[in-house]
Amino acid sequence: xxxxxxxxxxxxxxxxxxxxxxxxxxxxxxxxxxxxxxxxxxxxxxxxxxxxxxxxxxxxxxxxxxxxxxxxxxxxxxxxxxxxxxxxxxxxxxxxxxxxxxxxxxxxxxxxxxxxxxxxxxxxxxxxxxxxxxxxxxxxxxxxxxxxxxxxxxxxxxxxxxxxxxxxxxxxxxxxxxxxxxxxxxxxxxxxxxxxxxxxxxxxxxxxxxxxxxxxxxxxxxxxxxxxxxxxxxxxxxxxxxxxxxxxxxxxxxxxxxxxxxxxxxxxxxxxxxxxxxxxxxxxxxxxxxxxxxx
Amino acid sequence: xxxxxxxxxxxxxxxxxxxxxxxxxxxxxxxxxxxxxxxxxxxxxxxxxxxxxxxxxxxxxxxxxxxxxxxxxxxxxxxxxxxxxxxxxxxxxxxxxxxxxxxxxxxxxxxxxxxxxxxxxxxxxxxxxxxxxxxxxxxxxxxxxxxxxxxxxxxxxxxxxxxxxxxxxxxxxxxxxxxxxxxxxxxxxxxxxxxxxxxxxxxxxxxxxxxxxxxxxxxxxxxxxxxxxxxxxxxxxxxxxxxxxxxxxxxxxxxxxxxxxxxxxxxxxxxxxxxxxxxxxxxxxxxxxxxxxxx
Numbered sequence: 001x002x003x004x005x006x007x008x009x010x011x012x013x014x015x016x017x018x019x020x021x022x023x024x025x026x027x028x029x030x031x032x033x034x035x036x037x038x039x040x041x042x043x044x045x046x047x048x049x050x051x052x053x054x055x056x057x058x059x060x061x062x063x064x065x066x067x068x069x070x071x072x073x074x075x076x077x078x079x080x081x082x083x084x085x086x087x088x089x090x091x092x093x094x095x096x097x098x099x100x101x102x103x104x105x106x107x108x109x110x111x112x113x114x115x116x117x118x119x120x121x122x123x124x125x126x127x128x129x130x131x132x133x134x135x136x137x138x139x140x141x142x143x144x145x146x147x148x149x150x151x152x153x154x155x156x157x158x159x160x161x162x163x164x165x166x167x168x169x170x171x172x173x174x175x176x177x178x179x180x181x182x183x184x185x186x187x188x189x190x191x192x193x194x195x196x197x198x199x200x201x202x203x204x205x206x207x208x209x210x211x212x213x214x215x216x217x218x219x220x221x222x223x224x225x226x227x228x229x230x231x232x233x234x235x236x237x238x239x240x241x242x243x244x245x246x247x248x249x250x251x252x253x254x255x256x257x258x259x260x261x262x263x264x265x266x267x268x269x270x271x272x273x274x275x276x277x278x279x280x281x282x283x284x285x286x287x288x289x290x291x292x293x294x295x
Numbered sequence: 296x297x298x299x300x301x302x303x304x305x306x307x308x309x310x311x312x313x314x315x316x317x318x319x320x321x322x323x324x325x326x327x328x329x330x331x332x333x334x335x336x337x338x339x340x341x342x343x344x345x346x347x348x349x350x351x352x353x354x355x356x357x358x359x360x361x362x363x364x365x366x367x368x369x370x371x372x373x374x375x376x377x378x379x380x381x382x383x384x385x386x387x388x389x390x391x392x393x394x395x396x397x398x399x400x401x402x403x404x405x406x407x408x409x410x411x412x413x414x415x416x417x418x419x420x421x422x423x424x425x426x427x428x429x430x431x432x433x434x435x436x437x438x439x440x441x442x443x444x445x446x447x448x449x450x451x452x453x454x455x456x457x458x459x460x461x462x463x464x465x466x467x468x469x470x471x472x473x474x475x476x477x478x479x480x481x482x483x484x485x486x487x488x489x490x491x492x493x494x495x496x497x498x499x500x501x502x503x504x505x506x507x508x509x510x511x512x513x514x515x516x517x518x519x520x521x522x523x524x525x526x527x528x529x530x531x532x533x534x535x536x537x538x539x540x541x542x543x544x545x546x547x548x549x550x551x552x553x554x555x556x557x558x559x560x561x562x563x564x565x566x567x568x569x570x571x572x573x574x575x576x577x578x579x580x581x582x583x584x585x586x587x588x589x590x
Binding site for chain 2: 179180182183186187189191198203204207212213215216217218246254255257258260262266
């Protein structure tokens with residue numbers, strides 16, 4: 001069976017393991033990254049290198065982007081050395097970054113003008129999910145194109161869901177992030193309260209995790225908080241980027257989110273203290289500071 | 296084997312099924328309730344009736360209280376027809392209501408002055424947990440007395456945890472409630488955002504429930520929201536009572552909880568609209584109203 005040739009842009013904390021899973025599944029793979037050294041391990045494992053997104057698009061039929069934010073996607077897809085410069089009908093772009101849903105639609109329209117189809121496919125599941133190919137992938141775009149690339153997506157994730165037209169993958173991801181940040185708040189305020197009240201935190205965790213208070217965040221981040229390990233599962237800076245996208249989109253659709261706005265302000269305390277690269281569960285330190293304790 | 300005689304005060308939505316489980320386990324049971332008719336089913340099943348908490352305490356060695364709020368516990372334990380009027384050394388009171396931790400300690404001191412031992416043992420798991428004897432029971436009090444009544448508690452719940460001295464069961468329950476209300480907020484803001492953004496809610500639920508956004512509340516309440524079923528699993532009025540206890544205790548220990556305070560204000564919108572008996576997941580209607588939609 002001839003595998004589609006894939007070009008992969010962005011070999012960061014998420015992109016690198018995803019590209020590796022494609023390589024291991026036997027897809028001919030060419031990569032491009034802002035910093036070539038970050039792609040070296042993949043090149044050693046058999047990936048090819050392209051100097052620009054345009055070069056990458058010349059040699060491949062499927063382009064996957066996994067970069068940080070909206071301007072990064074715009075640059076690699078629409079810029080002077082971007083994918084659009086190699087436009088042709090059969091080209092499909094799959095953006096797996098988390099970016100603005102409305103900007104995704106605008107980028108899609110510009111690409112469509114050159115015959116290129118854009119799909120959005122942001123992911124949930126973190127670095128571990130990327131490494132173990134257990135991501136949840138939320139896709140937007142025409143059903144027939146989503147179906148066409150589904151085998152590729154299933155190489156990267158455990159669940160691949162078609163959420164609607166272009167942009168709906170991103171919107172679903174943002175809804176997911178709204179939910180996530182409140183479960184992080186749940187861990188932070190709940191454990192800060194317990195700690196300040198003099199409760200034994202391991203006992204508290206045991207009692208709460210199994211019951212009505214239970215959440216994925218409590219299960220994964222609760223023990224890290226109790227152990228005093230604030231290394232990132234997901235970084236405050238990236239959470240704030242996602243929360244900015246959430247609140248921008250919420251404003252566009254006319255949906256006030258007082259809770260999400262509050263959590264964003266509390267995360268901003270950590271950023272103001274130079275702790276943007278801590279894990280999101282460092283939010284408990286903000287609560288500790290509110291109670292007069294130094295972090 | 297001779298079973299301890301148990302007196303049970305409060306045969307409401309939680310107390311009645313708990314008393315029934317004791318009866319079925321073979322404990323000789325006498326009940327008292329503000330309204331006798333609410334205990335009739337238990338009497339038909341073999342429970343005895345006592346006209347006052349004092350009478351109940353005269354005839355039993357273990358007194359369990361499961362009433363609504365701090366003043367109710369004070370009345371049945373310390374009032375003129377209360378348990379304290381039948382004081383004797385071997386009497387053990389187990390308060391399974393959710394009330395103030397600091398008032399619990401005060402009540403315990405007064406009872407101790409008459410030789411009576413008080414334990415606190417609030418529960419999590421709701422009416423279904425009470426019916427199915429799957430409650431999580433959080434106990435405070437002297438370890439040897441907690442050990443002594445453990446078989447009784449294990450008749451009512453799946454996990455029985457000794458959280459510390461008197462009051463620590465209540466404090467653990469309040470920490471649990473802090474965590475719970477943020478997961479309800481997670482469901483409300485996440486689904487309000489998704490709905491307003493035009494996402495398919497069933498797809499959104501499916502994608503989010505299994506991943507990093509997952510929580511017990513999302514799993515249980517999410518489908519109810521999507522089905523438009525706002526009947527209570529837990530009522531707004533009771534949640535607000537618990538949140539009042541949370542914020543009172545938080546103030547006593549000097550732990551600001553800006554998130555919990557915000558959620559309490561949003562629940563207050565429902566109460567102001569006469570919807571205190573709706574389920575807590577009706578919180579999504581407040582978000583809908585903020586977006587200009589009528590409930």
